Amino acid sequence: DSFTCTLLTSKVRCWGFNARTQLGTLNLDDAGTAQVPKLKPAIHIGTGFEHACAIISDKSLMCWGRNDTDQVGVHNDTQSNPIQKPDISDVEQVALGFAHSCARLTDKTVRCWGDNSHGQLGDGTATSRAQSGAVVLDDVVDLAAGLHQTCAVRGDGTVSCWGLNDIGQLGDGTKTNRPIPTKVQGITEAARVAIGGTEKDGTVTHSCAVLRSGKVVCWGSNASGELGNGTVGAPELAPQPVLDVDDAVDVAVGKNTSCVSRKGGVTCWGMGEKGQLGNGGSASSSTPVASLLKCP
Numbered sequence: 001d002s003f004t005c006t007l008l009t010s011k012v013r014c015w016g017f018n019a020r021t022q023l024g025t026l027n028l029d030d031a032g033t034a035q036v037p038k039l040k041p042a043i044h045i046g047t048g049f050e051h052a053c054a055i056i057s058d059k060s061l062m063c064w065g066r067n068d069t070d071q072v073g074v075h076n077d078t079q080s081n082p083i084q085k086p087d088i089s090d091v092e093q094v095a096l097g098f099a100h101s102c103a104r105l106t107d108k109t110v111r112c113w114g115d116n117s118h119g120q121l122g123d124g125t126a127t128s129r130a131q132s133g134a135v136v137l138d139d140v141v142d143l144a145a146g147l148h149q150t151c152a153v154r155g156d157g158t159v160s161c162w163g164l165n166d167i168g169q170l171g172d173g174t175k176t177n178r179p180i181p182t183k184v185q186g187i188t189e190a191a192r193v194a195i196g197g198t199e200k201d202g203t204v205t206h207s208c209a210v211l212r213s214g215k216v217v218c219w220g221s222n223a224s225g226e227l228g229n230g231t232v233g234a235p236e237l238a239p240q241p242v243l244d245v246d247d248a249v250d251v252a253v254g255k256n257t258s259c260v261s262r263k264g265g266v267t268c269w270g271m272g273e274k275g276q277l278g279n280g281g282s283a284s285s286s287t288p289v290a291s292l293l294k295c296p
Contacts, residue, residue, distance in 0.1 A: 005052050010041035012054055020050040021080035022065035036064070039082045048096030048145070053103075054082065055094055061085045061103060069099040070130035071114030088132050097145035097195075103132070104143045110135040110152060118148040119179030120163030126179060135162075137181045146195030147205050152181065157189040159209055168237030169195075169205040169220035175237065185238040189213065196226070196253030208251045208258050209239070216242040216251060216260055224256040225286025226270030232286050242269070243287050259291070266291040 003016030003023060014023040015033040024036030039062055042054040051065030051072055062082040063072040073085040088111055093104040100114035100121060111132040112121040119126055122135035135152075137160060142153035149163030149170060160181035161170040168175055171184035192210040206220030206227060217239035218227040225232045228242035245267060248260040256271035259278070268277040268291055272284045278291030 003047065003050070005036075005045050005047050007042055007045045007054075010043070010057070012036040012039055012042050012045050014052065017050075020066035022047075022050045022052055024052070024064045024080070024082055026080065036082060040084075044094065046094040046096050048101065049098040051079075051096060051101070053085075053094045053096060053101060055091045056084075058089075059091050059106070060089050061091050061094065063101065066099075069115035069128050071096070071099050071101050073101065073113050073130050073132065075130055085132070093143050095143045095145035095150065097150065098147045100145065100148075100150070102135070102143060102145050102150055104140050104152075108140050108155070109138055110140050110143060112150065115148075118164035119177055120145075120148050120150050122150060122162040122179070122181055124180045135181065142190075142192050144193045144195045144207070146207070149195065149205070151184070151193045151195055151207055153190045153193050153209070157187070157191075157212065159184040159187045159190045159193055161207070164205075167205065167221055167235040169207055169235075171207060171219040171237070171239055173238045184209070184219070187211070187217065187239060192250055194251045194253045194258075196255060196258065206235075206253060206256075206258070208242070208253050208260075210248045210251045210260065214245070214247040214249075214262070216245050216248050218242055218253075218258060221256070224271035224284050226253070226256045226258050228258060228269040228286065228288055230287050245288055260288075261295065263295075265295050266293045 005014040040056040044055040053063040072079045090106040102112040113132045116128040139155040140152045151161040189212040190209045208218040229240040257276040259268040267288045
């Protein structure tokens with residue numbers, strides 16, 4: 001939360017809030033950014049609430065930052081410099097939540113570690129740990145971690161989620177927490193999945209999936225119209241179709257806001273009071289609106 005990292009030609013630079021050394025160093029340059037030191041050449045970067053992980057060139061993983069629930073994967077309260085996670089390799093994708101971490105491997109399995117108080121590690125327990133453990137799921141092609149939950153797209157187009165479900169953010173039609181992967185209702189052709197929400201109590205968490213057809217569905221919190229179905233108010237316990245989007249390529253969600261990249265540009269919906277929708281205004285919208293960003 002309140003920090004950003006970017007990958008630049010195998011090097012990672014981070015900026016923003018640094019109380020937990022989530023920037024990977026205590027030394028900032030004049031621009032307030034920091035090149036993460038002691039980090040091997042990276043090919044992908046992921047950030048959580050106050051920790052970060054990078055996939056390095058040999059497909060192993062290095063992590064740093066806040067570590068009070070072992071989300072970095074070692075037993076230090078804070079890990080100021082990147083440390084290689086010794087029990088994981090062949091990493092294709094990393095997804096970080098509030099206080100847990102997950103990685104998708106080349107064999108399409110998933111391993112998670114860190115906080116497990118809501119079952120977000122997907123191993124059927126509520127035991128937190130630094131050691132990575134296998135999620136009871138295979139054939140995973142995309143992965144997302146949120147506040148206290150995790151979701152995965154499988155090769156057959158279904159989506160499974162696990163962890164906290166107090167407002168239906170797992171999309172299975174209930175408000176029951178799930179310590180093992182549980183299928184999201186009605187999705188059979190998903191391509192990508194994303195989870196948003198940053199509040200510690202999880203009350204603004206929602207999720208969205210891009211379907212192979214280019215359509216988008218969302219579920220969970222809808223306090224600001226972030227589900228994009230033209231309504232505002234009560235959360236939805238199962239996926240709802242987003243209006244007027246049928247050519248989405250990818251999706252990103254934040255606190256009360258959702259955006260998709262599509263042919264020609266970016267479209268967003270939900271909270272807009274701080275310009276989150278990118279359309280030049282500050283009004284919220286429960287239906288998709290075009291941002292000012294144009295794409296080839």
